[in-house]
Amino acid sequence: xxxxxxxxxxxxxxxxxxxxxxxxxxxxxxxxxxxxxxxxxxxxxxxxxxxxxxxxxxxxxxxxxxxxxxxxxxxxxxxxxxxxxxxxxxxxxxxxxxxxxxxxxxxxxxxxxxxxxxxxxxxxxxxxxxxxxxxxxxxxxxxxxxxxxxxxxxxxxxxxxxxxxxxxxxxxxxxxxxxxxxxxxxxxxxxxxxxxxxxxxxxxxxxxxxxxxxxxxxxxxxxxxxxxxxxxx
Amino acid sequence: xxxxxxxxxxxxxxxxxxxxxxxxxxxxxxxxxxxxxxxxxxxxxxxxxxxxxxxxxxxxxxxxxxxxxxxxxxxxxxxxxxxxxxxxxxxxxxxxxxxxxxxxxxxxxxxxxxxxxxxxxxxxxxxxxxxxxxxxxxxxxxxxxxxxxxxxxxxxxxxxxxxxxxxxxxxxxxxxxx
Amino acid sequence: xxxxxxxxxxxxxxxxxxxxxxxxxxxxxxxxxxxxxxxxxxxxxxxxxxxxxxxxxxxxxxxxxxxxxxxxxxxxxxxxxxxxxxxxxxxxxxxxxxxxxxxxxxxxxxxxxxxxxxxxxxxxxxxxxxxxxxxxxxxxxxxxxxxxxxxxxxxxxxxxxxxxxxxxxxxxxxxxxx
Numbered sequence: 001x002x003x004x005x006x007x008x009x010x011x012x013x014x015x016x017x018x019x020x021x022x023x024x025x026x027x028x029x030x031x032x033x034x035x036x037x038x039x040x041x042x043x044x045x046x047x048x049x050x051x052x053x054x055x056x057x058x059x060x061x062x063x064x065x066x067x068x069x070x071x072x073x074x075x076x077x078x079x080x081x082x083x084x085x086x087x088x089x090x091x092x093x094x095x096x097x098x099x100x101x102x103x104x105x106x107x108x109x110x111x112x113x114x115x116x117x118x119x120x121x122x123x124x125x126x127x128x129x130x131x132x133x134x135x136x137x138x139x140x141x142x143x144x145x146x147x148x149x150x151x152x153x154x155x156x157x158x159x160x161x162x163x164x165x166x167x168x169x170x171x172x173x174x175x176x177x178x179x180x181x182x183x184x185x186x187x188x189x190x191x192x193x194x195x196x197x198x199x200x201x202x203x204x205x206x207x208x209x210x211x212x213x214x215x216x217x218x219x220x221x222x223x224x225x226x227x228x229x230x231x232x233x
Numbered sequence: 234x235x236x237x238x239x240x241x242x243x244x245x246x247x248x249x250x251x252x253x254x255x256x257x258x259x260x261x262x263x264x265x266x267x268x269x270x271x272x273x274x275x276x277x278x279x280x281x282x283x284x285x286x287x288x289x290x291x292x293x294x295x296x297x298x299x300x301x302x303x304x305x306x307x308x309x310x311x312x313x314x315x316x317x318x319x320x321x322x323x324x325x326x327x328x329x330x331x332x333x334x335x336x337x338x339x340x341x342x343x344x345x346x347x348x349x350x351x352x353x354x355x356x357x358x359x360x361x362x363x364x365x366x367x368x369x370x371x372x373x374x375x376x377x378x379x380x381x382x383x384x385x386x387x388x389x390x391x392x393x394x395x396x397x398x399x400x401x402x403x404x405x406x407x408x409x410x411x
Numbered sequence: 412x413x414x415x416x417x418x419x420x421x422x423x424x425x426x427x428x429x430x431x432x433x434x435x436x437x438x439x440x441x442x443x444x445x446x447x448x449x450x451x452x453x454x455x456x457x458x459x460x461x462x463x464x465x466x467x468x469x470x471x472x473x474x475x476x477x478x479x480x481x482x483x484x485x486x487x488x489x490x491x492x493x494x495x496x497x498x499x500x501x502x503x504x505x506x507x508x509x510x511x512x513x514x515x516x517x518x519x520x521x522x523x524x525x526x527x528x529x530x531x532x533x534x535x536x537x538x539x540x541x542x543x544x545x546x547x548x549x550x551x552x553x554x555x556x557x558x559x560x561x562x563x564x565x566x567x568x569x570x571x572x573x574x575x576x577x578x579x580x581x582x583x584x585x586x587x588x589x
Contacts, residue, residue, distance in 0.1 A: 011497055012522030028575070057522045098519055104571050106496070106503035115556040117491045119467070119476040120242070122297065124426055125249035134316070134378050135538040135550065136387065142318070142325035143390060144397035150343050234480065235461070242463035242481040243488055251488075259487045282460055283413075285420035302412065303420035309437040310425060388541040395513055395545060396529045 013061035014099040016040065021096070028097055033089055034072060037065045068092070167201035171224060175211065180225045236263055237271045244272075250294035316352065323349040324371070327359055328387060332368035414441055415449045422450075428472035428555050470554035471561060492534075497527040502549070505537055506565060510546035 010016040020039045026032060044062045047054055068088055113119050167186070174181055186198045202224055205211040215222045239260060244251050253268050260268075272295055276287050286299045299307060316324070323346045326338050338346045350369065353359035358375045362368040371384065381387065417438060422429050434446050450473055454465050464477045477485060494502070501524050504516050516524045528547065531537035536553045540546040549562065559565065 011500060012520055014521035055522060061521070095519075095521065099521060100575065101568050101571050102500060102503050102507065102519055104575075105507055105565070105568070106500040108566060109503050109506070109557060110494075110496075110499050112557045112559075113479050115476065115558070116489060117486070117493065118479050118482045119558065120246035120482070120485050120489065121427070121555070122423065122464075122475050123246045123248040125296075134321075135535070136379060136381070136541065137532045137535075137537070137539045138321055139325045139328060139379065140388065140393050140397060140539060141532070142322040143329070144393055145318070146322055146326070146342055150341075238461060238463045239481060239484045242477045242485055245464055245475075246477055246485050247488060255488065259484055278460060282456065283416060285416045286423050297423075299420045299424050303417060303424075306417050306437055307420060307424050310421065310429075310433070386541050388539060388545055389543075392543075392545050396525050396532060 011103075012055070013040075013058050014096060015103070016043065016058070017061075017096060018100055018103070028093060028100070031089075031093060033092075034069065037069045040065055164197055164200045164204060167197050168205055171198075171201055171205060172210065175224065175226045180214075180223045182221050182223045184221065236260055236267065237275060240268060240271045241275055244288055244295045245297055247296070250291045250296045252294035255294070316356070316358075317349065319344075319346070320349040320352045324353055324358060324375070327353075327369050328371050328375070328384060329390065332362050332370040334366040334368055336366060338369070414438060414445065415453060418446060418449045419453055422466055422473045423475055425474075428470040428474040428551065430470075430472035433472070467558060468560050469558055470551045474555060494530070494534075495527065497522075497524070498530050501527040502531055502536060502553070505531075505547050506549050506553070506562060507568060510540050510548040512544040512546055514544060516547070 010019065017036065017040060020036050020043075021028060021031065024032075024035065024039075026036070041062055044054065044058060047058075071088070115121060171181070171186060174186070183198055183202060184195075187194050202211065202213055202222075205224070206213050210227055211224045212227060213222055213224055240256060243256055243259060247255070253265055256268050257263060257265070272288050272290070278284075279287050285303050286297055288295050289298045322342055323338055326341050327333060330337060330341070335346060335350060338350070350359065354361065356374075357372055358378065359369050360372045362370055375381075376383065418434060418441075421434055421437060425433075431443055431446055435441060435443065438446075450466050450468070457465050463481050464475050466473050467476050500520055501516055504519050505511060508515060508519070513524060513528060516528070528537065532539065534552075535550055536556065537547050538550045540548055553559075554561065
């Protein structure tokens with residue numbers, strides 16, 4: 001169980017790989033890649049078993065490593081370092097080396113005495129503060145704050161994709177041909193926004209007494225039936 | 234570490250005036266009298282050693298200030314006051330949309346911008362162009378303060394969502410500024 | 412009035428680091444060397460008289476700040492923020508590889524850096540340069556906060572490699588795998 005560490009301990013897949021390499025006392029240059037790949041995949045699997053939400057980058061790296069391992073095991077069929085092309089293992093090592101440099105640089109940076117933590121500048125009353133902190137970013141921030149305040153201008157495309165009204169129409173028309181539909185069946189994608197739209201549309205239809213929403217048991221699947229259908233609650 | 238050093242550091246780093254009560258919160262074993270004596274003694278030391286600053290007693294506490302006699306030199310430092318968020322918003326709109334009228338600025342922001350516009354003009358960040366209606370434009374000073382060579386150095390608004398996208402789901406292509 | 416008093420008053424009354432250039436604008440008869448000597452002498456005086464602050468050489472200029480040993484007391488007065496590890500990593504990448512795009516930062520770290528970038532921009536440690544793609548750079552504020560005179564004060568990456576005790580010659584090693 002020593003693998004079960006909090007994923008939040010790692011900044012990303014490269015960080016986790018570096019940890020595994022250090023733990024095995026491997027040298028980045030003469031890296032034995034297979035055991036590291038296995039340990040990485042083990043780790044990811046355990047995280048998934050524990051229902052720990054993993055950032056997509058960890059999973060992307062997992063599938064990449066599975067591919068890499070399959071290449072290593074089948075050298076005759078897939079030549080991973082075809083003439084001229086970059087060797088993926090070398091590339092991975094380079095990425096790890098660069099990341100390790102930056103991680104170390106970050107550690108060194110955070111050891112420096114920090115202003116407002118270890119050193120304090122002369123204090124200024126709020127009103128006396130100067131313009132010195134004005135920069136392009138503050139202009140961009142101002143624009144985005146205007147945008148978020150006047151969202152109706154920027155959300156048009158998104159609303160066109162999943163509108164409650166349209167979803168209501170869709171549900172009504174499906175109900176014409178079928179007695180009942182499970183809410184999840186209405187979803188064409190697995191986007192959260194679509195699920196929310198479906199639920200809102202169903203609630204709205206129920207409010208208008210056009211449909212009835214039925215849930216057989218606690219946490220059971222919710223389905224919709226037409227108002228006049230013979231289905232019992 | 235002596236209390237006088239700590240008191241000096243506290244007053245030095247405080248934003249605005251620091252009250253004796255605030256000081257006593259951090260040095261609970263000191264007394265009000267002791268703090269007052271420390272400040273008097275510090276000022277005496279500054280005077281004796283020819284420091285150009287001193288601790289002033291203002292209505293609500295103590296604060297550092299440079300002595301009056303240096304003010305002719307300090308005026309050369311060109312302090313420009315910090316802008317409110319509203320003023321930066323107006324400035325941003327004029328930078329991207331200018332020259333434009335107050336009406337345009339108000340429409341885009343959804344609120345009245347009179348007072349922010351006034352601040353910007355007072356700070357020489359925005360200038361007025363004659364006409365009906367009056368038009369507002371950013372100035373050379375604006376470019377200096379924001380470290381731009383020209384107004385075309387401002388990034389494209391469509392690129393903002395890279396870090397300022399409030400929500401990944403919101404597509405910002407359809408926007409007001411196009 | 413002596414130049415050293417004026418220099419002290421100028422640095423004392425500036426918010427953030429005051430550049431030597433700004434000081435010379437106000438004291439045109441002084442030389443760069445003279446300013447440097449004045450600051451060295453002032454710091455010596457502060458040390459001798461037990462001042463809790465000193466003049467730091469940061470961001471190609473000078474700034475007053477309290478000495479480290481007072482921080483336990485001063486933290487009681489100020490809200491101190493610490494950057495997340497992610498934010499410091501992003502900052503390190505931008506400091507060493509910048510100006511660079513978000514894509515470069517993401518590639519080096521192997522994860523998306525939007526939110527860390529946003530924090531750094533919000534804290535004025537990183538600014539944006541227009542272009543396609545946008546580039547990120549560290550600011551004067553970054554130098555002030557980390558007490559650096561310039562980016563080149565950062566330790567050399569080549570030094571890190573010695574610490575790792577390998578990577579002496581990546582190019583050569585690569586051949587072995589081809």
